[in-house]
Amino acid sequence: MLRRKFSKTVIIVNTTISLILIALALLIVANRQRIIDQITVWQFHPTSAITSLVDRAGMNGNGKFLYLSSQPALDATQNFNNECDRIENTTSILGCYSNYRIFIYDVTDKKLDGVREVTAAHETLHAAYARLGSDEKDKINVLLEAEYKKLENNKDYVDRMAFYARTEPGERDNELHSVIGTEIANINPDLEKYYDNYFSDRQKVVALNTKYSSVFINLKAHANVLLAQLNSLSEGIGSATERYNSDVKTLNADIFEFNRRANNGSFQTQSQFNYERAVLSARVDELDVGRAKIDADLALYDQTLAEYNSIASESKKLYNSIDSTLAPAPTV
Template sequence: MSGRPAARLRPIIVTILACALVAATVGAVMNRQLISDHIAAAGFEAPSPVLELQQSLHLTDDGTRIFLASHPTLDGSQHFNTQCAELLQGVTAHVLGCYVDDRIHLFNVVDPRVAGIVQVTAAHELLHAAYARMRPGDRSVLAEKLRKLYKERSQADPDLAKRMEMYSNLSDTAFAGELHSILGSEMEDLPEWLEEHYAQWFEDRSSITATYRAYQGVFQGLKNDSNSLRERMRVLRVDVEKRKADYDIAIEAYDADAAELEQQLNAPKRSKSRATIESEREKQRDLEERRTELKETLKGLQDDIDHYNEQRAALQQLGELSTELEQQLDSALAPVTTRPTE
């Protein structure tokens, strides 16, 4: 009789153990990515520049794990183009990073005038990695919410609509993925639900968007300065052309009056009355005043023409500076080997 309770308990214990094993198995499957990331991150010996980049992103523990698990590379050579070759095909815009085969690759832009561009790109690609790790159902729900938010925002924000134009040929799923990275790394004032979503990976997302705004301000500033200079040049050119036309008419009138007076002065004096002589002197004084005014007008025109040429030279310099900065972002122009500072 003493063995019967133990016998009855044995199936229960077996059942409990089986359930525990099943639960453990299910948990392992569900957390397979998490376990894999822990192992990948722990086994990654990040170079100092990558560690400095990671620290500058102000990541949470989850964000740090995903970033390091993606074994990010930071390269300013043509090797970056090899790493991101799949993404570069048929793309006309500058590609500064990619997330390919579970790896993050970043183009190392070192020009201090666009400082921070690597950080923003890294945040963008990290969000691709995080998006890829979401459960399919959760990702589908989020994608729908992102597309709805974009539809609302883009109507009031033409800059956002223009930013997303290059992704217009993507599928809804891929478009939502790009939107997820762009909103998270570039846009401020997002809905609370989305801020909470991004807070999984960023302790201070505002530092990323502020950095984006700062380096974008460099390009926007150049564009604004160029547009403003072109408008001032247009106004000055119209003014100079009108004044030059008036000057030409005044010169013709002056030459005609001067020739007429010269003819009168060359007539024999004995045939002239005192009134005629006084009239001629008055005409001489008038012509001298007009001559002085015309000289001043010509000087003013020349000064403004010189100023216009100075503005044209300044506009050319702005264009060269803009081109120079754009070239810094063009990985196709990168050196064959890594820069010495990298």
């Protein structure tokens, strides 16, 4: 009797253990990615430069977890280009999410403060999107597309999405998920609530994006103003110079004729002579004023051109600072 009771107890215990193991196995399968992410985070040892990016970008604990589980790397060498493909030479690549890892181009120009933080958050949202289930994606995609409709009159965003369509076909909503999340301040409350899964203060990353983007926007706007001034000055100087040369030619002919008549004694009275000479003298003075105006406009043109070239030089320097193709080779 004791043996039978013991055997029954063993069977019950074994069955219970089996059920626990099955439940545990199902739990592991259901949370496989989360478990992998957790192990990765435990094993990853980020630098302070890496962790500071998402802190400044306003990401919460979950956002930071996804960021660190992607083993982010800051790189300012040609190694970055080995990880992040540049399909079109006209567009700089600031970062990418590739093979479950985040790569960020290490832009160090102080004028572009915030660009690395925005890139880090942008790529982290790619990691977040990759972990959404199909039903979750469908729900979020509807909100993203509705939000994008508000941006369809913004040429910059239209051009950006056209670029993604060419270089990353099929990833439209994935890109919108990152773009809207890091760049658009006022969005649908439901979408904002969704982004609360990753941000404690999403406006921080939006502000950083506005900050560094405005550097390029302001330089371009300033350059366009100067270019318009240069074109206007050039047109005005050209027309004024043409009139001046024509007037000088006419005046020289009239002075020659005046002198010929004077030498031939063609003036009947001294007053007539004095009058016509005074008229010619006034025309000379008028031409001198015109010439002085042309010289002043030429000086202004040179000054404006120098300022324009300075802006162009600064713009080129900044664009070069985000162009990974110009990065040095990695050191050994």
